[in-house]
Amino acid sequence: MEYRFSHLLKKPLRSSGTLEYRADGVLIRSVTSPYHEVTEVTGDEVRITRANKPARSFSLERAPQLRVLLGSFRALLDGHLTPLTRDFDVQLIEQAPRWTLTLEPKDARLAKQLARISVFGAEQRPQCLEALEPDGDGALTLLKDAPAKEDKLPARAEVEQACHASGAPLADAHH
Amino acid sequence: MSRRGWILLVTWILLLALGVFWVQSNLHVSADLRLFMPPPRTEQQRLLIQNIGESPASRLLVLAIEGDQPTRLAAISNQFSAALAKHAEFGFVANGGQAQPSIPEHLLPYRYLITDSFDQQPLDEARLESELADREADMASPAAGFLEEWLPRDPTLEVLHLVARWQPRAEPHHTDGAWFSADSKRALLLVETRAAAFDPDGQGTAIGILREEFARARGASPATLTVSGTGYFSSYIRDHTQNEATWIGTADTIGMIVMVWFAYRRFLFTVLGALPLATGGLAGLALVSALFDSVHGVTLAFGFTLIGVAQDYPMHLFSHLEPHEPPLHTARRVWPPLATGLASTSIAYLAFLVSGVIGLAQVACLTITGLLAAGLTTRYLLPRVVPPMKFDPSKSSRLQRLNQSIERLPRPFALFAIIPVVAAVVFFLRPEGFWQNNLSKLTPVPPDMLRTDVELRRELATPDLRYLLVASGASQDAVLAALEGMDAELARSVKEGAIGSFEHAAQYLPSAALQRQRQAALPDAARLRDMVTRAAAQSPFEDGLFEPFIKDVERARTLPPLTRADLADTPLALRLGSELFEREGRWYALISLYDVHDPRAVAALAQGHSGEVTFLDLKAASEELVAAQRSHIILCLEIAAVLLVSVIALALRKLSRVLRVLAPMLLTTLVILAVLRACDVSLSLFHLISLVLAAGLGLDYALFFEHASPEAAEQQRTLHALLVCSATTLWVFALLALSTVPILQAIGVTVSLGVVSNFVLALLLTRERTAAHG
Numbered sequence: 001m002e003y004r005f006s007h008l009l010k011k012p013l014r015s016s017g018t019l020e021y022r023a024d025g026v027l028i029r030s031v032t033s034p035y036h037e038v039t040e041v042t043g044d045e046v047r048i049t050r051a052n053k054p055a056r057s058f059s060l061e062r063a064p065q066l067r068v069l070l071g072s073f074r075a076l077l078d079g080h081l082t083p084l085t086r087d088f089d090v091q092l093i094e095q096a097p098r099w100t101l102t103l104e105p106k107d108a109r110l111a112k113q114l115a116r117i118s119v120f121g122a123e124q125r126p127q128c129l130e131a132l133e134p135d136g137d138g139a140l141t142l143l144k145d146a147p148a149k150e151d152k153l154p155a156r157a158e159v160e161q162a163c164h165a166s167g168a169p170l171a172d173a174h175h
Numbered sequence: 176m177s178r179r180g181w182i183l184l185v186t187w188i189l190l191l192a193l194g195v196f197w198v199q200s201n202l203h204v205s206a207d208l209r210l211f212m213p214p215p216r217t218e219q220q221r222l223l224i225q226n227i228g229e230s231p232a233s234r235l236l237v238l239a240i241e242g243d244q245p246t247r248l249a250a251i252s253n254q255f256s257a258a259l260a261k262h263a264e265f266g267f268v269a270n271g272g273q274a275q276p277s278i279p280e281h282l283l284p285y286r287y288l289i290t291d292s293f294d295q296q297p298l299d300e301a302r303l304e305s306e307l308a309d310r311e312a313d314m315a316s317p318a319a320g321f322l323e324e325w326l327p328r329d330p331t332l333e334v335l336h337l338v339a340r341w342q343p344r345a346e347p348h349h350t351d352g353a354w355f356s357a358d359s360k361r362a363l364l365l366v367e368t369r370a371a372a373f374d375p376d377g378q379g380t381a382i383g384i385l386r387e388e389f390a391r392a393r394g395a396s397p398a399t400l401t402v403s404g405t406g407y408f409s410s411y412i413r414d415h416t417q418n419e420a421t422w423i424g425t426a427d428t429i430g431m432i433v434m435v436w437f438a439y440r441r442f443l444f445t446v447l448g449a450l451p452l453a454t455g456g457l458a459g460l461a462l463v464s465a466l467f468d469s470v471h472g473v474t475l476a477f478g479f480t481l482i483g484v485a486q487d488y489p490m491h492l493f494s495h496l497e498p499h500e501p502p503l504h505t506a507r508r509v510w511p512p513l514a515t516g517l518a519s520t521s522i523a524y525l526a527f528l529v530s531g532v533i534g535l536a537q538v539a540c541l542t543i544t545g546l547l548a549a550g551l552t553t554r555y556l557l558p559r560v561v562p563p564m565k566f567d568p569s570k571s572s573r574l575q576r577l578n579q580s581i582e583r584l585p586r587p588f589a590l591f592a593i594i595p596v597v598a599a600v601v602f603f604l605r606p607e608g609f610w611q612n613n614l615s616k617l618t619p620v621p622p623d624m625l626r627t628d629v630e631l632r633r634e635l636a637t638p639d640l641r642y643l644l645v646a647s648g649a650s651q652d653a654v655l656a657a658l659e660g661m662d663a664e665l666a667r668s669v670k671e672g673a674i675g676s677f678e679h680a681a682q683y684l685p686s687a688a689l690q691r692q693r694q695a696a697l698p699d700a701a702r703l704r705d706m707v708t709r710a711a712a713q714s715p716f717e718d719g720l721f722e723p724f725i726k727d728v729e730r731a732r733t734l735p736p737l738t739r740a741d742l743a744d745t746p747l748a749l750r751l752g753s754e755l756f757e758r759e760g761r762w763y764a765l766i767s768l769y770d771v772h773d774p775r776a777v778a779a780l781a782q783g784h785s786g787e788v789t790f791l792d793l794k795a796a797s798e799e800l801v802a803a804q805r806s807h808i809i810l811c812l813e814i815a816a817v818l819l820v821s822v823i824a825l826a827l828r829k830l831s832r833v834l835r836v837l838a839p840m841l842l843t844t845l846v847i848l849a850v851l852r853a854c855d856v857s858l859s860l861f862h863l864i865s866l867v868l869a870a871g872l873g874l875d876y877a878l879f880f881e882h883a884s885p886e887a888a889e890q891q892r893t894l895h896a897l898l899v900c901s902a903t904t905l906w907v908f909a910l911l912a913l914s915t916v917p918i919l920q921a922i923g924v925t926v927s928l929g930v931v932s933n934f935v936l937a938l939l940l941t942r943e944r945t946a947a948h949g
Contacts, residue, residue, distance in 0.1 A: 002315060004314055004315045004319070006314065006323070007717070008314070008323065008326060008327070008716060008717055008720055009314070009715045009716060009717065010715050010716065010717050010718070011715045012715075013311065013314055013315045013715060015315045029317070031312075031315070031316075035312050037312060037316060039316065039317055043348075044348075045348075046317060046318075048316055048317065048318060050309075050312060053309070056318065058318070058321075062318075062320060062321050063317035063318065063320060064320065065317060065320070066317045113320050113321075114320075137323075139315075139319070
């Protein structure tokens with residue numbers, strides 16, 4: 001379940017679907033509600049296909065959230081964070097069995113788009129991804145086995161709380 | 176030598192030195208093969224000549240960096256391309272690492288006039304609604320990062336649509352922020368040079384910058400840079416040809432000095448023998464530089480041939496010198512056959528002067544002037560600086576023995592019958608590929624470089640080099656309208672798979688009429704605001720978010736149509752410059768094609784718009800041109816042959832003499848053709864030119880043999896002269912035959928064969944038997 005908050009939007013966007021990280025390193029993000037969309041990340045290329053629309057392809061460079069997500073999956077499997085440390089300042093907080101990974105971009109150009117990404121997880125699985133933009137916009141992706149059926153859109157603070165709770169508590173509320 | 180003689184000699188050398196100086200400062204060498212193409216006859220051929228070397232596709236250089244880890248290669252690639260972008264020599268540099276190309280701020284409102292999104296379905300509420308729904312989904316997608324900033328201003332994403340349209344080629348495999356080949360071993364870059372493909376100097380400068388910047392970007396890495404492309408090849412050819420010409424020239428000179436010394440045993444003679452040759456060469460070059468703006472490298476190569484022929488003249492003088500005869504008398508004695516040979520060769524080359532091909536006219540000028548200068552200086556100047564001979568160079572006992580054994584040789588007049596029959600058999604057995612139509616066979620570029628080029632081009636999906644569509648019109652706007660008229664059919668061709676995609680100037684700069692049409696279709700501010708409010712009502716977007724959009728559309732409604740001048744400072748300017756131009760009062764536009772699978776379908780497309788649009792198959796057109804040129808030249812040669820025979824007949828007067836002189840030349844021509852065909856060599860223009868030269872040489876030999884009186888000493892002197900001549904000529908052309916440049920090789924092989932055959936045949940058939948000696 002993904003929530004998107006933006007100053008361009010009157011109300012947050014919510015979409016739900018599945019996230020799959022295949023053995024061959026391909027990440028597939030399928031949105032099933034409220035519309036159908038499949039995002040496939042192969043190597044360096046991101047391809048988004050929506051029903052009745054031509055596919056849109058672009059470089060992974062332009063989608064830092066996906067890059068981090070992919071990076072964190074790989075890190076979990078490989079056991080080290082080196083590919084991520086190249087582009088981000090990484091901070092890992094562990095409070096067994098939960099952990100929180102905080103990344104801040106090193107590249108100035110990327111920092112303009114993205115202030116901070118935090119991955120919250122427990123044991124071997126990430127539970128929530130939070131991407132914050134410098135102007136306060138953000139996207140929160142809750143990775144749960146069975147997405148809860150919610151009728152009304154929760155407030156931002158609620159979603160954030162649910163997200164942070166799935167990982168180790170952050171040292172302090174910064175930025 | 177007398178004092179007068181020395182003064183004359185010194186003056187002569189000084190004049191030559193001055194000549195060298197003048198020629199060096201006035202000589203411009205060009206490598207444009209178009210100088211050797213005949214004047215175009217059809218529209219296709221005319222466009223071909225205009226476009227070769229200047230189409231956008233030909234100015235692209237493809238670069239590959241390999242030899243290190245992909246991440247390291249990507250970093251080098253990015254640094255390299257950033258450095259290159261700062262140089263004025265390059266139009267655009269692309270390596271996949273660039274952010275989406277941005278449209279300059281002042282051109283942004285024009286996007287509503289340039290885009291074709293609203294042509295089929297105008298901007299209305301339904302459209303806005305569906306776009307907004309898409310944007311909503313986009314906001315939640317990974318693409319949000321870069322779409323978000325455009326949203327308030329451009330909810331229909333026209334900017335992205337345009338940018339995508341301006342890059343029709345499929346992007347190559349993308350890794351670590353740069354383009355890579357499919358196997359990820361090579362980082363790929365595409366660079367557009369400002370210099371035309373056939374400007375080796377400009378290309379050479381650009382390539383020099385490439386290597387410099389690469390060395391800087393590479394740092395300590397072992398990575399290597401491979402450069403490929405039409406421009407690179409022309410620069411390579413120029414350097415390669417120059418290198419070869421230099422070493423061949425040096426070897427020629429050394430060999431000749433050795434041989435001349437061996438023949439005459441006096442060093443002074445070597446120097447003196449070089450003087451008429453130098454005079455001839457300089458005179459030829461001076462005239463050609465004065466008459467033409469630039470001299471083609473191949474013309475200069477024919478300067479070599481001049482060496483082969485003109486150096487014969489002093490040899491004849493030297494060999495005939497008698498110990499107690501003033502050199503002037505000797506000159507007078509040898510003048511008749513020398514003059515006849517000179518006249519007939521010059522006449523044969525006159526045929527090229529009127530052939531209509533600039534390159535050939537240059538060759539003719541150079542050769543005729545050079546020969547005349549060499550011949551006349553041999554006759555009038557050289558004898559005055561030659562010291563009287565102390566001994567007869569031809570009086571060696573070895574030569575005498577040779578003379579006598581040659582005497583004993585039979586006179587195989589049967590050869591008159593045998594050679595033509597053998598030649599006919601060879602021609603019959605190998606009828607295919609008599610003529611070389613393929614211009615690409617004339618290139619000395621090694622085949623593996625060509626293969627790399629094709630590979631890299633395929634990976635980078637660059638426009639097709641062979642097929643092109645050309646639209647023409649009376650004005651720039653007319654031709655743009657013609658392009659727009661083609662759009663529907665071109666789009667259909669893409670759908671049907673005949674071509675991968677296409678690109679033309681009207682995609683960047685629509686005709687004024689179309690722009691105004693689109694302007695009129697745009698809704699006014701009030702109506703648009705109304706539409707937006709209603710469409711956005713259901714969407715999660717903030718109210719009033721799209722004010723910038725409404726403002727931009729309103730601006731677009733009142734803008735004057737976009738003109739070419741507005742695009743002057745953008746990267747599009749270079750592209751437009753080569754795709755849209757004026758020639759002789761008419762405007763032309765090129766339609767670049769990508770991935771042409773079915774050229775006939777494209778040709779059919781053009782036929783539907785005949786008069787406005789022409790389909791160019793560069794390869795077929797160039798082959799047609801070559802074939803047409805050839806028939807023209809053969810006609811010229813036939814006329815030359817008739818003139819030549821008349822000159823000979825006039826000089827010799829007796830039919831039997833004429834026949835004896837012409838026989839070796841005619842038979843040699845057959846021999847050369849037969850040998851070339853037997854070795855499966857297809858004849859090109861340069862073979863033809865060399866045949867003329869070989870015939871001229873043959874005539875020289877035959878004339879001298881014929882002229883010599885039956886007296887033994889005289890015969891021996893003639894033999895000496897011709898041995899030296901043919902040995903030195905053979906040396907020059909045999910070295911040329913070893914060249915890897917196809918043109919030089921063609922000349923070398925043909926003339927070497929000619930020299931040997933002519934000499935042997937002249938010896939056997941033309942030489943009179945001496946009065947019987949003991």
